[in-house]
Amino acid sequence: MREAPILKADRLSRHFPVRNAFGIRTGAVRALDGVSFEVAPGETLGIVGESGCGKSTLGKALVGIHPLSGGAIVFEGEEISRLSGRERRAVAPRLQYCHQDPGNSLDPRWTVRRSLEEPLIVHTELEAAERVIRIRDLLRQVGLPQTHLDLYPHELSGGQQRRVGLARILALHPRLVVLDEPTSGLDMSVQATVLKLFGELRQAFALTYLFISHDLSVVRMMCDRVAVMYLGRIVEIAPTETLFRAPQHPYTQSLLAAIPDIGGRRVTDTFTLEGEPPDPARLPSGCRFRTRCPRAVAACAETDPALRPLRPDHAAACLLAG
Amino acid sequence: MNAARDILRQLLRDPAAAVGLLIILLLVFIAIFAPLLATHPEAIWDMNPRQRLLPPSDTYVFGTDRMGADIYSRILFGARITMVIASVAVGVALLIGVPIGLISGWTQNWLGEALMRVSDIFLAVPQIVLAIAISQTLGPSIENVILALSVTYWPWFTRLVHAEVRSLKNETFIEAAIALGVPTWRIILLHVLPNVASPIIVRTSIGMGFTILTASALGFLGLGAPPPAPEWGRMIAESREFLPEAWWYALAPGLAIFLVVMGFNLLGDGLRDVLDPRIRRAGARR
Incomplete structure (x- = not known):
């Protein structure tokens, strides 16, 4: 099928301890809670989700800015998450991270x-x-x-x-570049220039991108595949066209419905995302999306759905999907 | 360098800072050329009972002291002692305090915590009290004053550098350097240290003034350089029994201490205005 992945993330987790006034650990925020995916050489994988869903933490954990609490990262066939400082730094030339505004990285x-x-x-x-x-x-x-x-x-x-x-x-x-929100805060014309530049550089340097963004229209334009994150998990992953045409997870459906679409069908009438995501330190039982899910049934409070393949290249973490 | 010239130009535009800089340059000049500037260089160490306690005159600009020595000449030589004590003590405090601050601010583990708690212990006791205790124990000499002052002053640098490093560590450009695979020592020496240099320079200038004040206090209490040395603090202490008749005896060293400490503080404030990243960044960013 596809060639061997350039990057393979296996059940990555990153927990931030929550401490009370006396500095005693009372719980953990699971910024990443078992995130697995693969990136093929030359492709652009989009990571989308609301603020606070763990997209940036994921990007920073991949390049070693944040340590992982668990899981494994295999980059070009080599396990890199447990390397010592010097060995890890030797990977850096091939695996790079681009801040939201790379100008600030100077x-x-x-x-x-x-x-x-x-x-x-x-x-x-x-x-x-x-x-x-x-x-x-x-x-x-x-x-x-x-x-x-x-x-x-x-x-x-x-x-x-x-x-x-x-x-x-x-x-x-580098072989792979993690782009963290590369277009946020830019006006439309600059955004277009920047995206064009990314496209040209991908050609010139044979790059693979991990494209982290909350802007669905940009992701649709740039990415081959898209992973949707919600509260530290990937809830759906599929080729871009499939995901935008036939989203399976109710969260993806609500996200897509929220894109303003000039002249398009108004989908917001049938589907809206209400309220805020729950406190990541106190997740609901069962499915973490059920508190906001318009389709939630009793079973959703019992089982925490795993990401399961619906088709070879399309997976969703919902009991009702498929 | 260009940046240094810019800083100097901005500094001179601020009258207070310019005065401070002038006082300090004058002090350095006097300390270096004291033997040439002194009117009675030979009379600093000798006794001239016939010239005891003469009021200011053409021969003795600031009068004479109880040994008959020219106070003006003694003040000039005292500048040397003052400069040596202050610069060596602050220099040693820098060498101890800055590396500890860098390490504790960067590592944020038990080692960093332990280092900070040690500096807290030093900061919990007023500097003058600790300095008196140390130099009292070791006996009066210039070396012991320097030791006492540097041992009690380094935690100020550690605190400052620690706080700056902790906030710098979250800056995008430091994160970017980590992601780029730059070795930690390189990040700390080439990225972090130059970016905390400004507050260190400001603190050094203010610290010099502070240290001179403390050194004079130690001299006043008889814990500084032993008697014949023309130490400003000791000169004031000696003058007490002859006040108020021999008013000039205390006036000259008192003025000298006042001017020098004020000079360093004015320069420090001026440098803060020019260098402080928080004030400067507000204008430069975006």
Whole structure:
């Protein structure tokens, strides 16, 4: 079927302890609660969900910014979640993380040249002269003039900072890049430019993307497959077209119904998402979505539904799906 | 460097900071060239009973003391002692306090906690009391004053650096460096340290003034450099039995301490305005 996955997440979990006023542990917030998925080389997997569903935690856990509480990450055939500091850092050139605004990932006191040179100093044996050549190449590839090398981040525009941040991430030719909310906070025209840039870079560097976003229309445009997260779990995963055409999980259905669609059928009349997600430290019994689910039945309070395949490439965590 | 010139220019635009800087440059100049500037360099250590307690005159600008030594010359040489004590003590405090603050702020584990609790213990006792206890135990000498002052001042740097590092650790660019696989020592030395440099510089300037004040207090209590040394605090202590008749005896060293401490505080405040990241960032971001 598909080729071997470049990244395989196996039952990832990340728990934050909840402490009372005396610092005694009273419970845990399960930001990630058994998240499993695979990413094929060259594809773009979208991760969507409301704020607080664990999307960002997932991204940061994958690249090692946050430690995991459990589970395994297999990247290019190698288990990386339990590696020691030095061995883990050796994976970093191939597995990169792009912050919401990659411009913010630049040290405010460093020039563009120094910021771009750092990954090369840390991870390659290149001589100073060769590094300069690489840096100039990178700058051209993200579409910035060479004259910007000696500027500080605050001397660049937001868009230019973003490009420098991207250049820094791409300096080591990563295989997979985790993009964390790459379009939030941008106006539509800039958003289009940024997405176009991501598309071009994917071509130029043969990248695989993990595209974390809450913006469903962007995800639909960019991604081959989409995983929907709710309170630390993946509740549905399917190829983009399938998911948007025939969502199976009631949560996905409500999310899709919430997209404003000019000239389209009004689906909001039949399906709305009400209220806030429950406190992740006190999850309801059974299905974690049942408190907001319009279709919930008695059985939903009893069993916590696992993600089960409905078709070979489509899985949902709902008793009633399929 | 360009940045340094910018900072200096901004500093000089602030009259108070410029005055502070001037006082300190003057102090350094005096400390270095004391033998050339002094009118009676030979009379600092000797006794001249015939010239005892003379009021200020053309020969003795600030008058003479109970040994007949020229107070003006003694003040100039006292600047040397003051500068050595303050800069070595603050320097040692920096060398102890900053690394401990970096480690405890970054690691956030039991080691960091333990280091912070140790610094809390030092901060729980007023610095002057602890310094008196230490130099009293070790005996009066310049070395012991320096030791007492640095041992009691490092926790201030640790506190400051610890807090700055903890907030920096959540900054996007630090997270990005971690994700980029930059080794921890490199992140701490090249990303974290330069970004906490400004508050450290400010604290150093204010700390110099504070340390000079404490050193003078120790000298006043007879715990500083032993008698013939022209230590400002000790000079004030000696003058007490001759007040109010020999008013000039206490005036000169008192003024010297006041001016120098004020100079460092003015410079510290000025530096804070120019360097403090919270004030500067508000303007520079976005």
